[in-house]
Amino acid sequence: MLDPADASPGAIVVVGAGVAGLSAAQHLTRAGLRPLVLEAATGIGGRMSTEKVDGFRLDRTGQPLCTSYPELRRTPALAPLALRRFSPGVLVHSEGLRHRAGEPTGPRRTGGALSAARALASAPRTPRRTRPTLGTPLDHARLGAALSRLAATPPPRLLTRPELPITQALSTRGLPPSTLHGFVRPLLSALLCDPDLTTSSRCADLALHAYAAGRLALPEGGADALPELLATTLAPDTVHTGVRVTAVATNAVTTSELGQLPCRAVVLATGAHDAAHLLPGLRVPPFHEVTVVHHAVPEPPLTDPALLLDADRLGPVAHTTVASQVDPTRAPAGRALISSTILGPPPTDRELRSQLAALYGTSTSDWETLAVHHDPHAVPAMPAPHDPRRPVRLLDGLYVCGDHRDTSTPQGALHSGRRAAHALLTDLGLHTPTTANPPTTDAA
Numbered sequence: 001m002l003d004p005a006d007a008s009p010g011a012i013v014v015v016g017a018g019v020a021g022l023s024a025a026q027h028l029t030r031a032g033l034r035p036l037v038l039e040a041a042t043g044i045g046g047r048m049s050t051e052k053v054d055g056f057r058l059d060r061t062g063q064p065l066c067t068s069y070p071e072l073r074r075t076p077a078l079a080p081l082a083l084r085r086f087s088p089g090v091l092v093h094s095e096g097l098r099h100r101a102g103e104p105t106g107p108r109r110t111g112g113a114l115s116a117a118r119a120l121a122s123a124p125r126t127p128r129r130t131r132p133t134l135g136t137p138l139d140h141a142r143l144g145a146a147l148s149r150l151a152a153t154p155p156p157r158l159l160t161r162p163e164l165p166i167t168q169a170l171s172t173r174g175l176p177p178s179t180l181h182g183f184v185r186p187l188l189s190a191l192l193c194d195p196d197l198t199t200s201s202r203c204a205d206l207a208l209h210a211y212a213a214g215r216l217a218l219p220e221g222g223a224d225a226l227p228e229l230l231a232t233t234l235a236p237d238t239v240h241t242g243v244r245v246t247a248v249a250t251n252a253v254t255t256s257e258l259g260q261l262p263c264r265a266v267v268l269a270t271g272a273h274d275a276a277h278l279l280p281g282l283r284v285p286p287f288h289e290v291t292v293v294h295h296a297v298p299e300p301p302l303t304d305p306a307l308l309l310d311a312d313r314l315g316p317v318a319h320t321t322v323a324s325q326v327d328p329t330r331a332p333a334g335r336a337l338i339s340s341t342i343l344g345p346p347p348t349d350r351e352l353r354s355q356l357a358a359l360y361g362t363s364t365s366d367w368e369t370l371a372v373h374h375d376p377h378a379v380p381a382m383p384a385p386h387d388p389r390r391p392v393r394l395l396d397g398l399y400v401c402g403d404h405r406d407t408s409t410p411q412g413a414l415h416s417g418r419r420a421a422h423a424l425l426t427d428l429g430l431h432t433p434t435t436a437n438p439p440t441t442d443a444a
Contacts, residue, residue, distance in 0.1 A: 011036050012424070013253050013263040015245045015278070018046025019410055020402045021269030022230035023417025025238065026077050028267075030433040031425050034235055036263070038255065040244040044231055046271070047378065048410065050222030053370050055332030057222040058294045060373040062319075062341030063193065063409060064307065068151075068214025071414035077233040082220035084327035087306045090216075093359050094182055094311040101135075101183045102143060102211075135178035143179050150205070151212035158205040163384045169201035186309040187211070190319040192408070193288045193379040195343040200386040203407055210411070216307055218327050226410065248278050250397030265397040265428075267420050272380060272404035279394070285404055290378035291316075291342040293352060295367040300325055300336040301360040308359055315355030316347040338367065346374050380404040388412070392420040396427055 012028055014021045017039035025035045043049060051058040065072070065083065072078050089103035135143075162169075166188060170180055185197060191207040192199050219225040231239055247254040248268060254260045268275050276282040302308070305325040310317055320340035324331035331337040340356060353364040380403055382388075390405040401420035406412035422432050 011261070011263045012265050012267070013038060013261065014267045014269055015248065015253065016046070016269035016271075016274075016402075017041075017044040017227070017231070017239050017241065018269060018271075018402070019048055019227055019230070019413040020417040020420075021267065022227050022234075022239075023071075023075060023414045024267050024269055024399075024401055024421040025417075026075065026230050026233050027418050027421035027433065028424070029234055029238075030076070031421075031430055033430075035238060035267075036261075037234070037239040038243040038245055038253070039239065039241045042241050044239060044241065045224050045227035047375065048223040048227055050224040051371055051373075054296075055335075056294065056296060056337055056370055057330040058337075058371045058373070059218075059223040059339065060292060060375070061223050061378070062290055062292045062339075063191075063379070064216045064218060065410060066210040066214045067217050068210050069409075069411040069414075071411050071418065074418070075230070075414060077230050078226065081226060081229055083217035084220050085305075086216040086218075086321070086326055087304055088215065089306075090183075090187060091302075091304065091306040091308045092182055092186060092311045093308060093314075096358075098308070099182070100306075101140070101179075102147065102187060135176060135182065139176050139179050143175065143183065146173070146175065147208075147212040150209050153209065155206055155209060158209060159202050159388070161202060161205065163386075164201045165197070165384050166199050166201045166204040167197045169204070170197075182311045183309075184208075186311045186318070189343065190307065190309060190341070192382070193290050193318075193341075193343055194381070195288075195318065199382045200384040202384075203382045203386055203388060206388070206407060207409070210409075218323065218330075220327055221329050245278065248398070250395055265424055266399070267424065268398070268400040269402055269417065269420070271377065271402065273377065275400055275402065275404075279400070282400070283390075286381040286383070287377040288379040288381055288408075289344050289374075289376045291344065291346045291372065291374045293340045293342065293346070293372050294323075294370040295338040295340070295356075295364075296331070296370050297336045297338055297367050298334075301338075301362045310355070310359060314358055315351050316342045316344060317352065317355050317359065318343045320356065320359060337370075345376075346372050380408045382408055389419075392416060393423040393427070399424055 012035040014025045014035050014037045017037050025037050028035045047061045091098045092101050244256045245253050248266050252262050272284045276284045300322045302322050309319050317340045323339040324337040357364045388407050399420040401416040403413040406416040425432050
């Protein structure tokens with residue numbers, strides 16, 4: 001436990017040890033400061049935490065990472081992060097069959113419809129009961145070309161497009177209905193955790209850009225690998241858990257356990273509700289409700305390390321995967337892990353198993369439920385109009401960050417933490433450290 005005598009008026013206090021707070025602390029540390037991170041929970045990571053049960057690693061979040069996220073490269077602490085990639089594109093369940101769709105060609109492999117058609121023709125064999133296409137070959141060529149163009153478009157240009165709810169904007173993109181309903185809509189629902197697609201078209205374009213420019217991936221060993229790497233770069237005794245902050249000011253924080261601690265500046269890196277409780281008047285966005293369910297099975301029902309989407313909406317599951325095929329460290333030897341994401345409250349066990357049986361084409365009666373993680377405030381909503389770069393500097397000495405200040409993704413949380421740290425360093429007249437953009441490790 002932190003000794004109040006160790007706090008000093010010159011300290012920088014970061015409230016919250018989620019991804020945004022740890023990102024801010026890491027950038028402050030690189031600038032030569034020694035921040036003090038206070039976390040109310042007993043562990044770090046916030047939503048990016050992983051439960052360990054009988055050799056299984058069970059994430060509380062249903063959001064995959066993208067290998068193209070810039071902040072994974074701009075954050076030196078994450079250089080050792082090993083990413084286990086999903087197979088290219090996604091599998092889409094529609095009309096009783098699984099279809100492979102949406103393999104991004106990326107900006108370095110552009111070539112229009114011809115290159116997309118060649119990529120489709122050379123795609124690896126798909127499992128039994130899986131069709132290689134959804135729509136006609138020409139539809140796939142058009143989709144590949146559209147993804148290629150999107151991957152090559154700089155994000156700042158995407159943010160200048162007219163802003164609409166993405167459901168309205170999709171109708172103007174020139175894609176055939178089979179592509180829109182069979183691939184784009186279920187994919188965006190999965191990436192944004194938005195079942196009704198009310199998200200700003202600009203934010204949706206950023207999500208599609210990240211998908212098209214890279215590959216979907218899981219951190220090796222669990223989602224908590226990311227916050228743990230951030231924490232390992234901090235000095236000993238920087239992070240203190242089990243300390244609940246009850247009030248903040250530009251020169252002090254008040255805690256339930258330790259009383260008032262003087263400081264030089266405060267970075268508020270909690271979730272939106274807690275931030276608004278500490279700073280009344282701070283905007284609280286609406287949220288998307290998410291439930292993640294994990295099952296242990298004797299044998300993997302699908303050997304493809306793919307993200308499986310349900311285009312027909314047969315039930316509550318938006319997407320599911322054999323997580324142990326993507327990342328073998330997530331299950332003990334001789335067993336497999338199925339991780340499924342529901343964009344809403346926990347369903348009944350009967351309707352969940354019925355849908356998963358249809359998606360995987362097998363009985364689910366012997367599947368063991370390991371965990372049900374439900375969060376009614378899992379992902380901040382981003383309806384149009386949405387500012388993806390909300391101010392992080394509230395006052396000289398008071399800063400706020402989190403995915404509710406940026407985009408509602410791990411990338412957004414990391415980026416907002418960096419923005420808050422750089423704003424603080426600028427106010428202090430200190431040098432902002434540059435990054436060498438080290439690559440993360442692809443452990444595919």
